[in-house]
Amino acid sequence: MGIAGGIAKDLHTLDVVIGGEVFYHDYTPDTLLKKYYPFQNRYTCDKKLQGIASSVCRSTPEVAHFRIGNIASGDCFVEAKDTKDHIREDLDGVCCEMEGAAIGHTCYLNKVPFLIVRCISDLADEDAPMAYDEFEKKASILSNHVVEGILKAI
Template sequence: MSKIGIIGAMQIEIDLILDQMDVFEEFLFAGFPFYTGTLHGKSIVLTRCGVGKVNSAACTQIMVDRFQVDCIINTGIAGSLGKDISVCDMVISSDVTHHDVRKAQMKNLFPFQESFLANQNLIELAKKACESSDLKLTYHCGRIISGECFVSESHLKENLIQNYSPACVEMEGSSVGHVSFINQVPFVILRCISDNADEEASISYENFEKLAASQSAFIVNEMVRMM
């Protein structure tokens, strides 16, 4: 049986999935909680990695090494960087990259990738889950960028748009994709939009954080059900 790894940064991003799981065992490695069990009859490893790229990279590597997962789905929330991408829309990663690492460094140093491509089968499954869910969510497929900061300034937002042509920005997805790539594990990053990555971002984030996190987790739940 295939084993599905699911990663969320914060507890609210995994609560819905954890509530639906039949949990068999709980583990704690390097401070990260890992829950093993089943969801819709599928073998699942669920974890909370904490905020930021270093945390998510460490957690992803532990998941690969300790649990030998066959694919990884990263669920969470993000700030919109697309004019047609609104709060509570879903973004499915086409690829992911670090916006706080120079492109030349990405290209010329190991693992010699300017970005990391998400698995096409997982992308299509995520699209199908969005289309078939009762939530009737609007979804977009595009580049997700990550860095060690919460983007809440218009000048930074415009710079990121100009340099990367991304759909959204957050703080974990690129490192999950990076670690998945070097371990040859298929992955996809899912984000529900909580804010517009501008001066109103903090207020919007507080208002929509829980809803956005729950909607992203719901789509992951649908994906597992459809596998």
């Protein structure tokens, strides 16, 4: 659970993204990940958990909009248009954050089903630092509500 910058054009602050796949978008070991086990940098979230999360989002009044989409992880705060465009157009990412791919990678190696849920705190653009400051707490609380609902449903 947590917050992310919105990359997809249809996302707005406080929308929820349920992970489809998680992947590294800029982390240097990306090239290493393709050469060594497990020979990939994308990890698929559990379909059953996606379904539960979707049901929770539909029944949570505070969630105005949600979608399932691919989540990009990197070691930078995205606010440059070219980086945002690259993640959306070349990598098929809908939002970006910093931890999801590492979680997915670890779960994959240990054969543990996982799901990443993010609430949009900013739109990963030149206004991102100001929007992040404004929406970080609200987005974190909303993400927490969704995850609590998932845990109750499991």
